[in-house]
Amino acid sequence: QVQLVQSGAEVKKPGASVKVSCKASGYTFTSYYMHWVRQAPGQGLEWMGIINPSGGSTSYAQKFQGRVTMTRDTSTSTVYMELSSLRSEDTAVYYCARDRVLLSQIRIAVPYYWGQGTLVTVSS
Amino acid sequence: QSVLTQPPSVSAAPGQKVTISCSGSSSNIGNNYVSWYQQLPGTAPKLLIYENNKRPSGIPDRFSGSKSGTSATLGITGLQTGDEADYYCGTWDSSLSAGRVFGGGTKLTVL
Numbered sequence: 680q681v682q683l684v685q686s687g688a689e690v691k692k693p694g695a696s697v698k699v700s701c702k703a704s705g706y707t708f709t710s711y712y713m714h715w716v717r718q719a720p721g722q723g724l725e726w727m728g729i730i731n732p733s734g735g736s737t738s739y740a741q742k743f744q745g746r747v748t749m750t751r752d753t754s755t756s757t758v759y760m761e762l763s764s765l766r767s768e769d770t771a772v773y774y775c776a777r778d779r780v781l782l783s784q785i786r787i788a789v790p791y792y793w794g795q796g797t798l799v800t801v802s803s
Numbered sequence: 804q805s806v807l808t809q810p811p812s813v814s815a816a817p818g819q820k821v822t823i824s825c826s827g828s829s830s831n832i833g834n835n836y837v838s839w840y841q842q843l844p845g846t847a848p849k850l851l852i853y854e855n856n857k858r859p860s861g862i863p864d865r866f867s868g869s870k871s872g873t874s875a876t877l878g879i880t881g882l883q884t885g886d887e888a889d890y891y892c893g894t895w896d897s898s899l900s901a902g903r904v905f906g907g908g909t910k911l912t913v914l
Binding site for chain 2: 716774779788789795
């Protein structure tokens with residue numbers, strides 16, 4: 680069965696960076712997009728971007744351009760999301776989510792299988 | 804402020820039907836598929852509807868989706884107390900800041 684296991688909670692100071700990992704199993708890693716979505720406490724879902732694990736190409740939400748980097752390691756079936764220049768407003772649960780179908784147009788890509796989430800707390 | 808507009812809350816009694824609306828524009832809902840998610844407290848979202856009206860395997864037919872123009876609707880019939888959750892619509896936005904967008908979420912209370 681599809682499983683996405685994320686790294687543990689992090690506490691960071693403003694201005695620092697955080698790197699969250701998401702290890703996939705139960706399917707062909709390079710055949711499905713992986714999304715990153717975050718959710719601030721008591722708030723809604725916010726899409727951060729998407730990575731194609733096959734070639735490593737990415738597409739980021741404009742809000743995070745220049746601050747977010749998504750990468751993958753095909754040898755370990757793991758994707759990473761690094762967010763830099765952290766501020767208090769970045770305190771949130773960060774989710775990785777595998778797409779529903781085999782690689783296709785990004786505009787029809789839909790997050791389907793979700794990781795358990797990683798709480799990132801930014802505080803001085 | 805979300806690109807897609809949902810009512811903050813809806814409520815209905817067990818066994819009844821409820822609908823949740825999601826309003827957008829031609830750059831998002833008007834020209835792209837809509838999906839819907841259920842999020843129970845403390846858990847990750849769960850996909851209920853994709854491509855406007857399709858249900859993933861395992862989702863009961865009590866849940867339905869529809870789209871008309873720049874708006875979409877999630878319908879839930881035969882409400883159960885276990886349906887009490889937050890519901891989010893989502894779609895692709897093809898504007899200059901292209902990307903996937905979500906509604907602000909709707910809290911469903913089953914009275």
